Amino acid sequence: MNNMILNTDSYKTSHYLQYPQGAEYVSSYIESRGGDYAETLVFGLQAFIKEYLTRPISRADIDEAEAVLTAHGVPFNRAGWEYIVEQYDGFLPVEIQAVEEGTVLPVGNVMVQVQNTDPACAWLTSYLETALLRAIWYPTTVATVSKACKNIIADYLDKSADNRDGLAFKLHDFGARGASSEQSAALGGAAHLINFMGTDTVSALMAARRYYAAQMPAFSIPAAEHSTITSWGKDGETDAYANMLRQFGGDGQVVAVVSDSYDLWNAIDNLWGKTLKQQVETMGGTLVIRPDSGDPVAVVCEALQRLMRAFGYRTNSKGFRVLPDCVRLIQGDGISAATIDAILAALTALNISAENISFGMGGELLQKVNRDTQKFAMKASAICINGQWRDVYKDPLTDPGKRSKRGRLALIKDVAGYQTIRLEQLAGQQNLLQPVFRNGRLLRQQTFDQVRACAAGQSDIPVSDSAA
Known part of the structure; x- marks a missing residue:
């Protein structure tokens, strides 16, 4: 169960053939679009990175995936995966940016952003959606429910x-x-x-x-x-x-x-x-x-x-x-x-x-939580084709609540609180989406005490900028 090539949905395997000619980079993001709670307590990405993304893909993984998926009836991008093994020793050429874990983030804001780092692997960003979204929505939703219970109990202690x-x-x-x-x-x-x-x-x-x-x-x-x-x-x-x-x-x-x-x-x-x-x-x-x-x-x-x-x-x-x-x-x-x-x-x-x-x-x-408890989604928001970035978005007439964000994104916090903006609007403001993973390396590591401190609104414990 540790083969990352197989940690996906079946239909993802055919997507490498579906992007426009000249596609070089795809940028996608994760957000909670709403749900039972107005804020989410972000948690779980570091665990996923350590467990899965710091392990390289091997040729044995490719062989296994090809055997399974071709028998399953879907296309298999063997050349793409072999390229990753040959050029990156099996480590995935993607960059993941994220807010600090422990951040209490209002819904409707970007918490994670993912982009491939090699133009030959534009298909890889969305291929990771199944595993990456699951790694975020579940622990974040549990943390959010737990936080809500804590707030209720604290209020009654204050009263009585x-x-x-x-x-x-x-x-x-x-x-x-x-x-x-x-x-x-x-x-x-x-x-x-x-x-x-x-x-x-x-x-x-x-x-x-x-x-x-x-x-x-x-x-x-x-x-x-x-x-x-x-x-x-x-x-x-x-x-x-x-x-x-x-x-x-x-x-x-x-x-x-x-x-x-x-x-x-x-x-x-x-x-x-x-x-x-x-x-x-x-x-x-x-x-x-x-x-x-x-x-x-x-x-x-x-x-x-x-x-x-x-x-x-x-x-x-x-x-x-x-x-x-x-x-x-x-x-x-x-x-x-x-x-x-x-x-x-x-x-x-x-x-x-x-x-x-x-x-x-x-x-x-x-257990009694699901992806819709906080309406989590990962969506592509930008694509670079032949050197030119274009917005990517969905805007379904039948459900405006599923309208997705456009462009490469940034997250800021000002007097109005957290806001998701386009990257080109950053204009010197601090982007709270910071790189945490790139091409097989964990770039920023938090301890559990640091996550707790962040959730409690404290910022006096520095976060390591490299994996220990």
Whole structure:
């Protein structure tokens, strides 16, 4: 699956025969044309470049691709690929420009621009669309959803808590098992970690380490699942809970226990709230109770009110109720940006602070997104024929929303914010599209800390201008 020649759509293989005579260069761009969110958090290009574009195409790749594609019934540009091997040692003669990863970019703006660097390979720019667009839209969309959730939680903390302490751990990634592939879990999980520091997706840790030089980008805690609780039997539920405290409790320790295997209300009112109450209060750490069924809004509201009756509460400076530090709640079932907002709105109406709860998000984070969530597209916008640049664009009468941009592009930021302009209009302004890849070389490398800093609106961490 690592043959870049085959990392494309079938119809792309015939396009080298379709460009006008004399075509020398094609310039294409990637943008989010709109979608569910007004801004996107750009992420994922560096991972794709490191994994795929810093590896050369080989003659064995060409042989394999020719055998597969000719049997598949489509043309194969063997001469073009052999030229790349002969002239560039198999590295693709293209330049990719992009904004810094971590940029929060309003929709409708160019975030990536691609152009071939050799006039003999004008066909190559658009050939890369399938792989390159997929490498951008998915992690960027996950990062965008995660960022939106962070903004919602931060707003409710501002309303109902004394501070935003703990915000980085308020949304935990539960999505690994629901992702379509291990690679999706890795890239989407890493995208989530731009905004938060809690995950159970181990593959995300590895993606952040491998592609962005992260040391340890996120953390987790010991936690029970239904099998470990129900293996004690219904009559042994109290013993199962006590074992969790005994194994993982202690000063400064946090342990999560799913508590709805049988009767959540009995577990809160009687098992945690009476039988094990002293152990919870004196263990020195924090018990995080996890419901895992029922209507999320109703269950969370009821569970927190019952916990406050069992363990008491204090009132913070804003007049909202807060559980004692020894007990908290995490809701990991049915969580989306919409249900997070609905739960926190309901808690606010009950005078319960958002600091009492954290969330786990699975399929809604890593899987229930697609290219149309943010209407991503890669389109050709300019072509050079016999030394003359021409605009390339589409303007379908039946869907004005699919109108594409024209010309070679630049991205600027001024008092009006980000703007996409034509390259010839730059006139000395800083172009935020900077070369990141050219002819097999990674030209600019960001660490995970730099991506996070960019997403947070900080610019005090310099970006390396060459691959480490």
